[in-house]
Amino acid sequence: MSDNSNPQRILTDQDIQQITRAxxxxxxxxxxxxxxxxxxxxxxxxxxxxALELFxxxxxxxxxxTCDSSLCGVxxxxxxxxxxxxxxxxxxxxxxxxxxxxxxxxxxxxxxxxKLFVSTRHGRLPVVDQDRKVVGILxxxxxxxxxxxxxxxxxxxxxxxxxxxxxxxxDIVSDRxxxxxxxxxxxxxxxxxxxxxxxxxxALLRLGATPNIARxxxxxxxxxxxxxxxxxxxGGMIRVEIEPHQITIEASDDGPGIRDIDLAMQPxxxxxxxxxxELGFGAGMGLxxxxxxxxxxxxxSTWGKGTRLKVRIFMKPEESAA
Amino acid sequence: MNLNELxxxxxxxxxxxxxxxxxxxxxxxxxxxxxxxxxxxxxxxVLITGLCNPQVVRTAxxxxxxxxxxxxxxxxxxxxxxxxxEEAIPLISTPLGMFEVCxxxxxxxxxxxxxxxxxxxxxxx
Numbered sequence: 338m339s340d341n342s343n344p345q346r347i348l349t350d351q352d353i354q355q356i357t358r359a360x361x362x363x364x365x366x367x368x369x370x371x372x373x374x375x376x377x378x379x380x381x382x383x384x385x386x387x388a389l390e391l392f393x394x395x396x397x398x399x400x401x402x403t404c405d406s407s408l409c410g411v412x413x414x415x416x417x418x419x420x421x422x423x424x425x426x427x428x429x430x431x432x433x434x435x436x437x438x439x440x441x442x443x444x445x446x447x448x449x450x451x452k453l454f455v456s457t458r459h460g461r462l463p464v465v466d467q468d469r470k471v472v473g474i475l476x477x478x479x480x481x482x483x484x485x486x487x488x489x490x491x492x493x494x495x496x497x498x499x500x501x502x503x504x505x506x507x508d509i510v511s512d513r514x515x516x517x518x519x520x521x522x523x524x525x526x527x528x529x530x531x532x533x534x535x536x537x538x539x540a541l542l543r544l545g546a547t548p549n550i551a552r553x554x555x556x557x558x559x560x561x562x563x564x565x566x567x568x569x570x571x572g573g574m575i576r577v578e579i580e581p582h583q584i585t586i587e588a589s590d591d592g593p594g595i596r597d598i599d600l601a602m603q604p605x606x607x608x609x610x611x612x613x614x615e616l617g618f619g620a621g622m623g624l625x626x627x628x629x630x631x632x633x634x635x636x637x638s639t640w641g642k643g644t645r646l647k648v649r650i651f652m653k654p655e656e657s658a659a
Numbered sequence: 660m661n662l663n664e665l666x667x668x669x670x671x672x673x674x675x676x677x678x679x680x681x682x683x684x685x686x687x688x689x690x691x692x693x694x695x696x697x698x699x700x701x702x703x704x705v706l707i708t709g710l711c712n713p714q715v716v717r718t719a720x721x722x723x724x725x726x727x728x729x730x731x732x733x734x735x736x737x738x739x740x741x742x743x744x745e746e747a748i749p750l751i752s753t754p755l756g757m758f759e760v761c762x763x764x765x766x767x768x769x770x771x772x773x774x775x776x777x778x779x780x781x782x783x784x
Contacts, residue, residue, distance in 0.1 A: 361677070528738060531717025535746070538721065548702070548723065555721040556697045563714075617710045617718070622694035629698065 369443035371483025372473035381431035407469035410434035503545035522565040534559035561588035595638035671751040686772035704772035711735035
């Protein structure tokens with residue numbers, strides 16, 4: 338009993354992520370992506386004997402019935418059993434088929450088909466186009482196979498990227514290998530604010546950095562990026578150097594510079610305008626946040642000349658990016 | 660509690676196409692200052708905020724936020740919704756105010772994912 342009282346306890350984070358992705362896919366995948374296109378149709382004037390032969394040779398348990406190439410019924414194993422019990426195999430299919438059956442369209446999301454399977458308790462759904470012409474057939478097995486295929490494709494695409502990237506440092510031999518990413522940041526470009534940092538974080542994850550390291554670098558880069566957007570006259574440059582043992586982030590600009598670095602480092606001190614505060618920034622926490630996220634912090638500035646921020650995050654052996 | 664249940668609790672409406680409604684909620688965090696979020700939020704939190712510019716989504720990406728709840732029935736600009744889609748972060752709009760949202764979730768047992776800051780590290784105010 339106690340095992341059932343809290344089923345969530347047996348679900349790990351990974352399980353939940355998998356379930357979530359499968360559920361998302363049920364909304365994303367279209368019926369046409371998972372259905373079987375090789376569909377065997379019957380005609381109302383054919384005999385139930387033909388249905389039996391079709392089921393037996395093709396090893397299927399149901400088939401759509403079409404009149405003038407549009408869907409008019411389905412014959413299932415149940416219909417066939419009814420017919421067999423009456424020893425009535427010479428009857429016409431129209432006598433035993435289920436007329437006006439449920440169907441689904443190729444463009445519908447898979448979740449709609451799942452709902453129909455649950456509500457109708459049918460084992461298969463004919464897939465028809467707008468003219469009711471049968472273009473495929475869908476079983477629960479098709480959906481399961483389709484979801485698995487999609488999950489695997491997803492997994493492979495990101496795994497492949499990660500695999501290629503994470504072997505970068507091993508595959509290239511030098512006395513000291515590093516990867517340098519550069520981003521030009523425009524002043525006042527609020528709508529793209531954070532785009533560079535998103536790319537930096539993604540790159541680090543692909544290179545095999547732990548989520549914790551990627552998060553710390555992402556936050557430091559983001560605050561630095563927003564500072565360049567908010568405060569600089571001509572924008573600036575973010576340069577990230579990735580090495581197996583450390584990540585160095587540099588943000589530099591050519592003005593206006595910081596008048597008093599000690600003051601700028603005080604939590605809550607800000608020179609930002611009301612407009613910038615409305616964006617949720619300029620609370621005087623940016624530099625403080627950066628410092629909190631990094632292992633080494635250096636800030637140099639000359640008023641009228643520009644500012645140069647250089648921070649480092651060291652990888653512990655178990656957190657190595659390569 | 661999963662995201663669907665959380666949304667139901669606060670009369671929420673999903674604004675974008677990501678629907679990971681089974682996602683379990685580890686806790687929540689509320690702020691309008693993005694720097695506060697970046698400074699103190701723990702990973703995998705639901706971010707409750709009154710801000711609805713794209714920076715909210717960027718902040719969420721950096722801070723590994725699970726979902727964003729926009730309070731007071733705010734309709735974010737399309738670029739925010741597009742960015743949330745791109746980054747696969749669910750965006751939920753609720754007609755309730757921030758205080759009420761926090762209250763309801765707290766009573767329902769959602770825990771706070773705000774890091775306690777050591778007094779030495781905070782000399783503001």
